[in-house]
Amino acid sequence: KCTYCDFWLPHLLALGQGVRRLHVSAAFNAKAKVSMSRFEPSNYVSYEKLNENVNIVRKRLNRPLTLSEKIVYGHLDDPVGQDIARGHTYLRLRPDRVAMQDATAQMAMLQFISSGLPCVAVPSTIHCDHLIEAQIGGAKDLARAKDINAEVYNFLASAGAKYGVGFWKPGSGIIHQIILENYAYPGVLLIGTDSHTPNGGGLGSICIGVGGADAVDVMAGIPWELKCPKVIGVKLTGKLSGWTSPKDVILKVAGILTVKGGTGAIVEYHGPGVDSISCTGMATICNMGAEIGATTSVFPYNHRMKTYLEKTGRGDIASLADHYADLLVPDPGCEYDSIVEINLDELKPHINGPFTPDLAHPMADIGATAAKNGWPLEVKVGLIGSCTNSSYEDMGRSASVAKQALDKGLKCKAAFTITPGSEQIRATIERDGYSKILGDVGGMVLANACGPCIGQWDRRDVKKGEKNTIVTSYNRNFTARNDANPATHAFVASPEIVTALAIAGTLDFNPEVDYLTAANGEKFKLEPPSADELPKLDFDPGQDTYQHPPAEGGSKLRVDVSPTSTRLQLLEPFDKWAGGDLEDLQVLIKVKGKCTTDHISAAGPWLKFRGHLDNISNNMLIGAVNIENDGINKIKNQLTGEYGGVPDVARHYKANGLSWVVVGDDNYGEGSSREHAALEPRHLGGRCIIVKSFARIHETNLKKQGMLPLTFQIPADYDKIRPDDKISIKGLANFTPGKPLSAVVKHSDGSKDDFQLNHTFNETQIEWFQAGSALNRMKELQ
Numbered sequence: 001k002c003t004y005c006d007f008w009l010p011h012l013l014a015l016g017q018g019v020r021r022l023h024v025s026a027a028f029n030a031k032a033k034v035s036m037s038r039f040e041p042s043n044y045v046s047y048e049k050l051n052e053n054v055n056i057v058r059k060r061l062n063r064p065l066t067l068s069e070k071i072v073y074g075h076l077d078d079p080v081g082q083d084i085a086r087g088h089t090y091l092r093l094r095p096d097r098v099a100m101q102d103a104t105a106q107m108a109m110l111q112f113i114s115s116g117l118p119c120v121a122v123p124s125t126i127h128c129d130h131l132i133e134a135q136i137g138g139a140k141d142l143a144r145a146k147d148i149n150a151e152v153y154n155f156l157a158s159a160g161a162k163y164g165v166g167f168w169k170p171g172s173g174i175i176h177q178i179i180l181e182n183y184a185y186p187g188v189l190l191i192g193t194d195s196h197t198p199n200g201g202g203l204g205s206i207c208i209g210v211g212g213a214d215a216v217d218v219m220a221g222i223p224w225e226l227k228c229p230k231v232i233g234v235k236l237t238g239k240l241s242g243w244t245s246p247k248d249v250i251l252k253v254a255g256i257l258t259v260k261g262g263t264g265a266i267v268e269y270h271g272p273g274v275d276s277i278s279c280t281g282m283a284t285i286c287n288m289g290a291e292i293g294a295t296t297s298v299f300p301y302n303h304r305m306k307t308y309l310e311k312t313g314r315g316d317i318a319s320l321a322d323h324y325a326d327l328l329v330p331d332p333g334c335e336y337d338s339i340v341e342i343n344l345d346e347l348k349p350h351i352n353g354p355f356t357p358d359l360a361h362p363m364a365d366i367g368a369t370a371a372k373n374g375w376p377l378e379v380k381v382g383l384i385g386s387c388t389n390s391s392y393e394d395m396g397r398s399a400s401v402a403k404q405a406l407d408k409g410l411k412c413k414a415a416f417t418i419t420p421g422s423e424q425i426r427a428t429i430e431r432d433g434y435s436k437i438l439g440d441v442g443g444m445v446l447a448n449a450c451g452p453c454i455g456q457w458d459r460r461d462v463k464k465g466e467k468n469t470i471v472t473s474y475n476r477n478f479t480a481r482n483d484a485n486p487a488t489h490a491f492v493a494s495p496e497i498v499t500a501l502a503i504a505g506t507l508d509f510n511p512e513v514d515y516l517t518a519a520n521g522e523k524f525k526l527e528p529p530s531a532d533e534l535p536k537l538d539f540d541p542g543q544d545t546y547q548h549p550p551a552e553g554g555s556k557l558r559v560d561v562s563p564t565s566t567r568l569q570l571l572e573p574f575d576k577w578a579g580g581d582l583e584d585l586q587v588l589i590k591v592k593g594k595c596t597t598d599h600i601s602a603a604g605p606w607l608k609f610r611g612h613l614d615n616i617s618n619n620m621l622i623g624a625v626n627i628e629n630d631g632i633n634k635i636k637n638q639l640t641g642e643y644g645g646v647p648d649v650a651r652h653y654k655a656n657g658l659s660w661v662v663v664g665d666d667n668y669g670e671g672s673s674r675e676h677a678a679l680e681p682r683h684l685g686g687r688c689i690i691v692k693s694f695a696r697i698h699e700t701n702l703k704k705q706g707m708l709p710l711t712f713q714i715p716a717d718y719d720k721i722r723p724d725d726k727i728s729i730k731g732l733a734n735f736t737p738g739k740p741l742s743a744v745v746k747h748s749d750g751s752k753d754d755f756q757l758n759h760t761f762n763e764t765q766i767e768w769f770q771a772g773s774a775l776n777r778m779k780e781l782q
Contacts, residue, residue: 034316036096037183039166039546040123045317047324050074050187054327057084064331066231067300068266071206075189077223086337087230087264090762092223095189097123098215100165101175102156103130103603104193104674106611108212109159110561110571111775112219116782118163118555121221125166125183126156127175131607132449134417135458138426142171142447151567152611155559157547162554163219172545173422173448176200176387179207180283181312181424186301186321186328191218195290195673195697196387196475201298202283203305204321204328206266208296209697211675213704213774220778225764227696229295230265232257233336236273238345242528243363243512245397246281247389247473247494249342250288251350255360256340260667262294263696265337269299270330273344278533279308280391287388288475291357293670293695301328304533311534349512353477353491354469356594363497367508375489375507376469380461382412382502383482384495385419385446386453389473392428392539395420396531398499399434401511402441404526405503409519412442413505415461419446419453427542428535441503452482455604459483469507471498476671478598480623484605496529568611573779574682574706576772582687582708582729584746585661588650589635590723592627595664596671597698599623601680603672610676613683620680621646621662628723638724647684654685663721664691669698678702682773688729690743690757692718703765706773713740713756720753721745729757735769737762 033044050071057073058065061084065073076082077092084091098120100108105126112120131152132145146153153170160167168178175192176199184190186204191197193215200207208226218224234253240246253267267289269282277285282299289297299305301321309318321328349363354375361369370377384390384398395418405411418438420426426448429435435445450456453474459482462468467487474482477490491507500511515523550557561568591599602619609616622633622645636642637649639656653660662681668691669677678701681689688708692715702709708729712718721727725748731741745753761769771777 034320036123036185036188038313039182039548043123045185045320047187047320047327051324051327053079056080064334066268066334066336067328067330068206068229068231068268068298070327071187071189071298072229074187084228086228089228090225091228093189093226095122095191095218095224097183097188097190098218099125099127099175099179099183099190099192099197100212100215101130101194102126102128102152103607103610104212105156106152106568107675107679108193108215109156109163110611111212111216112163113159113559114571114775115216115220115778117220119553120164120219122218124164124219125168126160127168127178128153128156128170128172129174129449130454130456132170132447132451133456133458134446134451138445138447145447146170149608151565155561155568155611158557159559160547161549162557162559164549164554166549167547169545169547171423171448171543173420173425174387174390174450176287177390177421177425180280181422185309185314185317186305191215191224193673195671196287198289198294198296199283199287199387201286201289201296202279202281203308204299204301206296206298209290209673211673211678211697211701211704213675214700216775222778225762226295227264227760230337232262232265232267233339234267234269235271235339235341236269236344237271237341238273238343239276240344243349243496244344244347245349245494245496246277246284248347248350249344250285251352251360251492252342252347253340254288254292254352254358255350257292258358259291259356259670260293260693260695262289262292263667265294267292267294267297268330268336269297273342274299275302275304276344277304278393279304280393283391284388288357291475293667295696300330301325307534311539349494349497351471351491351493351497354489355477355479357475357477357492363510363512367510370507376467377507378469379414379471379501379505379507380468381415381417381470382498383417383419383452383470383472383474384498385421386450386472386474387421388475389495390419390421390425392425392535393531393533394473394495395425395429395434395438397529398495399437400529400531401496401499401503401526402437405516406437406441408516408524410503410516412502414502416441416443416502417446417452418443419451420448423448423542423545424539427540431540432535455481455484456607457483459485471501471507473498478596478671481598500526566612566615567608569613569615571613573776574772576776577732577770581732582659584726584728585659585687586638586653587721587723587725587727588653588660588662588686589621589624589646590627590721591662591664591668592625592630593665595624595668597669597674597677598671600669600677601674613679616676617680617683618647620650620684626723636723650684650686659685659687661688661690661727662686663718664689665718666692668694670695673697675701675704678705678707682707690727699760703761703768704774706769706771706776708759708769710741710757710759713758717755720755722747724748735761735766737766
């Protein structure tokens with residue numbers, strides 16, 4: 001008991017936040033240190049340092065700060081000297097930790113091995129969640145994955161042990177759920193090699209998706225660069241109720257901002273409506289913020305986060321966060337670059353799709369809209385879970401809907417799958433009876449993994465090319481993403497809405513107003529779902545699936561990669577810039593319309609090659625639409641005159657010493673953080689990507705690999721380029737930040753065009769280009 005606090009605290013509170021902050025810092029400096037996680041007891045939460053940096057920056061800028069700014073600027077490498085201008089300057093940051101999923105960790109660890117460094121400089125983890133294919137059920141699918149992927153799992157486990165990286169074994173769960181349960185906390189700055197890393201924003205963290213090369217920088221102890229984000233405020237008023245869920249908030253926001261409306265910005269939720277959303281509900285909203293192109297999303301610290309921290313065994317962090325509570329919320333009077341307002345009292349359940357996550361429809365409208373557009377009304381499969389919606393509350397609300405159907409003698413008309421987000425969630429919903437209810441209504445529980453959400457789904461109920469509808473509680477619904485069938489119409493909704501639609505079997509069922517027919521012929525309406533936010537008992541941790549790095553270090557351990565492996569391949573350095581302009585680059589493909597990282601480097605069955613650059617490169621741009629013929633993976637080889645697959649033509653050009661360029665449309669590279677979409681073009685002889693605009697992560701990934709991501713200064717210049725053109729990039733001898741480059745386009749009829757190309761390179765990034773890649777530059781500086 002602190003008599004000093006008893007006497008002074010009421011007076012200090014009356015004097016305002018600034019005085020209270022100083023008092024808190026002094027009074028609790030002597031407290032026992034609090035570990036960042038139970039797995040790393042010697043790494044501590046450092047609110048004192050965060051607070052110190054925030055005070056420096058606030059004084060320099062002489063204005064109130066948003067929460068996003070506090071956490072980001074609080075992790076500046078040089079808070080005193082860093083130039084700070086939202087949307088313009090590049091920040092040099094010191095993240096607290098790194099997380100990698102197994103599909104991207106392979107290339108990240110191969111790059112780290114190439115760096116020659118003995119051990120990671122910050123706490124880092126690998127999570128095995130992407131390589132498990134959904135086929136016949138959780139246990140059997142997991143056993144099959146362990147067998148098929150043994151070489152990759154052994155590589156990641158041994159590399160983790162050697163270099164000091166924690167390893168979550170297959171079956172442990174999806175990376176973002178594991179982070180929320182164990183590693184995220186208010187005020188932490190975490191980077192992860194997956195685009196849905198922002199999930200941690202539901203716990204007041206700034207969690208940002210990056211490519212593997214960015215992760216290598218942080219693991220190597222190098223300051224990490226991020227263009228200073230703008231901040232979009234989303235003010236929530238009212239209260240969630242009835243069928244409306246946290247998922248409907250982000251479905252609505254996606255409809256407002258579109259797939260590129262958040263590019264270059266952090267989305268910061270605030271307002272009185274925040275307190276009506278659970279911590280895991282906030283995580284859902286932040287997770288799907290990736291679908292609007294946002295750098296990340298975040299919520300302010302509140303009692304819902306405190307309760308979640310306590311329930312997941314981190315009450316000591318919650319107590320410390322309470323003492324620094326004013327540091328973990330936006331300053332009064334802070335300003336946002338733009339504001340979106342949503343009244344939760346008026347928000348209705350939504351469903352988004354098909355083929356893009358920003359095509360938003362109120363549930364009341366989807367039936368008529370589907371009929372008008374010829375979208376199939378029959379729901380073939382309902383799929384709940386994934387990293388976006390697999391919390392205890394999500395499963396409980398879905399079970400609440402399923403129980404009502406069972407009580408009336410009904411089961412799902414559609415096929416129905418359930419993906420638990422983690423082993424802890426799986427074990428707890430099994431203990432508490434949710435799994436049985438969901439199984440009894442017709443559901444199949446899949447492995448604790450990404451599964452169909454990322455295309456790891458051995459779907460057999462429809463043929464490829466057969467038009468059909470599925471509904472999911474996932475985050476992304478690009479063409480062919482879930483099942484490799486371009487005719488599948490995928491819609492995204494909350495788990496409870498998906499469950500209701502799976503029971504009804506039709507897309508035009510609105511549970512708010514429509515009736516079902518019970519087994520005895522009676523008409524009945526589903527009541528709005530209800531469920532506990534967190535289990536009444538403690539979470540059941542299930543099986544122990546974590547491998548600690550050896551306490552004695554890994555210097556004596558070996559990591560072997562077979563030269564004959566088809567799954568893993570050690571990396572060779574990319575060639576350096578030759579010193580002149582890039583002359584007569586052949587247009588490989590002029591891409592028409594949307595081109596996501598799924599189009600550039602498909603997932604699904606290709607995931608098995610994520611550690612082998614040459615083999616994975618055989619999927620480069622095979623999903624992109626060629627403007628010349630509207631064909632997919634069919635382009636003309638300008639050397640032979642014959643048509644072939646995009647990777648095949650690229651390999652032929654490379655073998656004949658012909659460098660090439662890709663021309664693309666708006667928001668090129670949206671979607672996943674996969675750096676393979678940048679590595680593959682570089683590996684196959686590409687030098688430049690010219691588009692109308694880029695998605696943030698993909699643009700950075702291209703820079704990291706020594707590519708030139710450039711944008712048309714006048715977007716209409718896209719129309720000047722023909723599929724058989726040759727393009728020269730001029731001005732590289734004087735390549736400087738802010739100065740455009742120029743393009744000279746030679747047409748096959750002898751005519752020419754020229755125009756300006758913009759870029760976002762800073763001085764450090766130009767050095768990456770000149771060295772051939774960021775990894776090459778790192779080695780030069782060692």
